[in-house]
Amino acid sequence: GESVGLHLPTLSVQEGDNSIINCAYSNSASDYFIWYKQESGKGPQFIIDIRSNMDKRQGQRVTVLLNKTVKHLSLQIAATQPGDSAVYFCAECNQGGKLIFGQGTELSVKP
Amino acid sequence: EPEVTQTPSHQVTQMGQEVILRCVPISNHLYFYWYRQILGQKVEFLVSFYNNEISEKSEIFDDQFSVERPDGSNFTLKIRSTKLEDSAMYFCATGLASREQFFGPGTRLTVL
Numbered sequence: 001g002e003s004v005g006l007h008l009p010t011l012s013v014q015e016g017d018n019s020i021i022n023c024a025y026s027n028s029a030s031d032y033f034i035w036y037k038q039e040s041g042k043g044p045q046f047i048i049d050i051r052s053n054m055d056k057r058q059g060q061r062v063t064v065l066l067n068k069t070v071k072h073l074s075l076q077i078a079a080t081q082p083g084d085s086a087v088y089f090c091a092e093c094n095q096g097g098k099l100i101f102g103q104g105t106e107l108s109v110k111p
Numbered sequence: 112e113p114e115v116t117q118t119p120s121h122q123v124t125q126m127g128q129e130v131i132l133r134c135v136p137i138s139n140h141l142y143f144y145w146y147r148q149i150l151g152q153k154v155e156f157l158v159s160f161y162n163n164e165i166s167e168k169s170e171i172f173d174d175q176f177s178v179e180r181p182d183g184s185n186f187t188l189k190i191r192s193t194k195l196e197d198s199a200m201y202f203c204a205t206g207l208a209s210r211e212q213f214f215g216p217g218t219r220l221t222v223l
Contacts, residue, residue: 032210043115043202043214044154089154096167097142097209101154 012108019080021105023073023090032093035064035075038104039086047075047088077107085109113137115215117203123221127192132218134186134203143186144204144212145178147171154202160186161209193222 013019025033031052036044050057050064050073057064063076073090087106091099116135124130136143145157159166160178177189186205190197198221204212 036214038154041216043204043217045214046212091154093210095209097144097159097206097212098156098167099144099146099154099212100156103153 009103010106010108012110013080015080015082015109015111017080019075019077019084019107019109021075021077021088021090021107023075023102025071025073025090025092025102027092028068028071030092030094033064033066033073034091034093034099035062035073036089036091036101037084037086038089044089044101049093080107080109082109082111115203115205115213117201117215117218119218120216121219121221123223124193126195126222130190130193130220132188132190132201132203132220134188134205134215135184136186136203136205137207137213140205140207140213142206142209142211143178143180144206145188146202146204146214147199148202148217149199157188157201190220193220195222198222 034049035047037047038044048059048062048064050066061078065074085108087104089104090102093099118133143160146154148154156169158168158172158178175191180186200217200219202217203215206212
């Protein structure tokens, strides 16, 4: 069946350190993945996406890595800031736009 | 910057009552979605809507749920007879392309 899940439910990092959030997916046919950030009381906010024909994609301070062999995604946040504190979800997007979200990882940044 | 808006921010209702959750999409967006998030759990897909019809729906989206764009702008989710387990945050998302989604701030539904 379809499922997207996360390895770590919580992650605590020191301000300025790099953060790595991991995600596993089960549908090997998936071709598009998105990372979302959700702050308390708000809706998910797009961070970065990646298609299955890529292994890596970089944004501003964020990098997503895709390993199709082991069906694994990661989100790397460089120089983590207090404003990065939130819950991070990976999501698999099907052709019709349906998002299948993972459980979420709560990132806590200590000043 | 354009945003998806949702009303109300919080809805409290009695079990068995009907509720309508409203979403104002970003102008010119063509694809519309509803998701829900039960407290402490992951976001779950409910339904996608394009060209005035449902494109895909989940098992959660049973006969008690319906969606429409009554005036060509607002996008609504109706729950005909609410149950306790319908208590959740409901998020609307809209996009100009089929795989693009901007989320609204959500409506917290509490069923008593």
